[in-house]
Amino acid sequence: MNLLNRLGIRHPIFLAPMAGVSTPALAAEVSNQGGLGSLGLGANTPAAACEQILKTQELTDRPFQVNFFCHHSQALDNTVTQQWIEYLRPQFEQYGAQPPASLNCIYPSFLDNDDFLKVVLETQPKAVSFHFGIPHAHQIEALKAAGIITMVSATNLAEAHAIEAAGIDIIIAQGIEAGGHRGIFNESFDSSVKTDDLVQLFKKHCQLPIVAAGGIMSGQQAKVLLNHGADAVQLGTAFVQCKTSNANDAYRTALLNQPITQITASISGRPARGLINHWHTSIDTPNRPAVPAYPYTYDLGKQLHAAASKQGDHGFGAFWAGSNAAQIRELEAADLINQLVLEMNFA
Template sequence: MAGGAGSVALAAAVCGAGGLGFLAAGYKTAAAMSAEIADLRTATGLPFGVNLFLPGEASGSAVPEQVAAYRVQLEQETVRLGAALGSVPPHGLDDDWDAKIAALLAAPVPVVSFTFGCPDAGLLAEFRARGTTTAVTVTTPSEAERAAAAGCALLVVQGGEAGGHQGRWENADSEPYGLLTLLALVQAVTDVPCVAAGGIMTGGQIAAVRAAGAVAAQLGTAFLRCPESGAPEPYKAALADGRYERTRLTRAFSGRPARGLVNGFLARHTAHAPAAYPEVHYATAPLRRASAEAGDPEAMALWAGQGWRLADEAPAATVVERLTDELAAAEGH
């Protein structure tokens, strides 16, 4: 969960409770990623994973004009929040990709997953040679076929119910598949083991995706309200606030489709946000921070899967234990 919701404490707690905790490397420098890995290794000797964002394709010639127009529209928010718009940092356009890859090859971790695309077969082979298990997020059968052909060990099959960014490889508008449908379609074209992701909040749902052929389930929103979560307190409170009644996909905060609670910012700007990532992400970042600091969730990116109402305000270990008990009950053992 890039952007702050993920944390060393959360990953360590999940690992300690029997899950596979993950660190989010997105938006961080390679040095910051490596520092978190060192901290997690100090906190736990158990296996863990690191998630990377692949750099996107070069934006089209019209995008700078679209970004400029969107920044003009956002000026009303800068006045309201008392914060200036941001710009892309030196490492931002490629998310410090080369340095992160070099660091993870030099000091291998148990699992590395990739979002927004798939590395080439040569790089996946380099990770495999170092004992690192690789996983690639896929949102269509075509993406699954391509990732399987490249040699990934696992497919993270992400349904449209998922909170936060859709992991689709192209920054395009398309109707997402539901998770169970996508699982069936992916398994029809490849035998690479599948990890199910998207809206999963209960052990019963984990049992359902296992019955549908997944070897494991990946959960994010279920842990957002945990004390170990790095999500700001107004974000956590919003997840339990009855005034937020639905989620929807939006480009308003980042320039890529992502699912969040419908708040004022999302409602005002979704129709106008361009397909420009990460430019929009960095432009809105100071506004989102200012909103969080003011205790006002109305301009925050309240990423949440469709089952967000079921998120517990409980320690991560308690959440994992509940899920484990529910899974055992659903599977009859």
């Protein structure tokens, strides 16, 4: 059975799961238009994740995917942490604030326990995708037994092979152009492969269906990737300006005025692509110390953003965006799907 029939969707277009930006309304709008809507639930508690899935199910009876983080919880290095806090102290002070004395693990991992798994099994979304790694074998088995389709992001061939070996259903080929964090399993080994090259690599060496993600803003770009072996495409940045996304005004304005992106690990502790702001120009200097582990670093990044925003400076926002952000169109999600389909058909 081809991927569209298996997922029960009309168009090979997925809305990328985007923690902080996803909403039930955006997910439902994409699904109702024949694409695969999504919810990025990695930053939620299990109860909040459950609420969002139920809300989406009220808004659509079409299939959608939910997404969780599979990072391995790392022990925090105290010396690195204190150095990092001291490095950012002057930034806090310029906004009349002080950094915290220690950092918290703000995002639980799907791997930590089965709380998120229980939510997925109870609410039965059509598909579930994972970022930063592969779920435990017993979790994959439980999802399979429930008939829920599984997907994992891969940024190189070794990760794709591990995904296949684990019995996952679909590989998301996430290229260096992608907005936000890529799902690199071990961030010390970033292969930095482009989306198109990943698709062709996976097509040649893997058996599973491939979803291309990273830098796709138009139907013409999508068509090239489908021609090169992708079974579907996944777009994130293209949907951030949609009315039903959760992006705030500062993020939307920055996307319009300064749609140039760069990768930094300073915001969260893992490399992620976003709109260039203070993080890239003032923090990522040649003498920047090492960053603490993900997601502890993100705790401090969010607190600095909150302190700066209070004083009207939004330059410490985590305004994630892909390398082709300048091609963004201000369309409603349903219209964007229609436009992408038209462009794909006539490309």
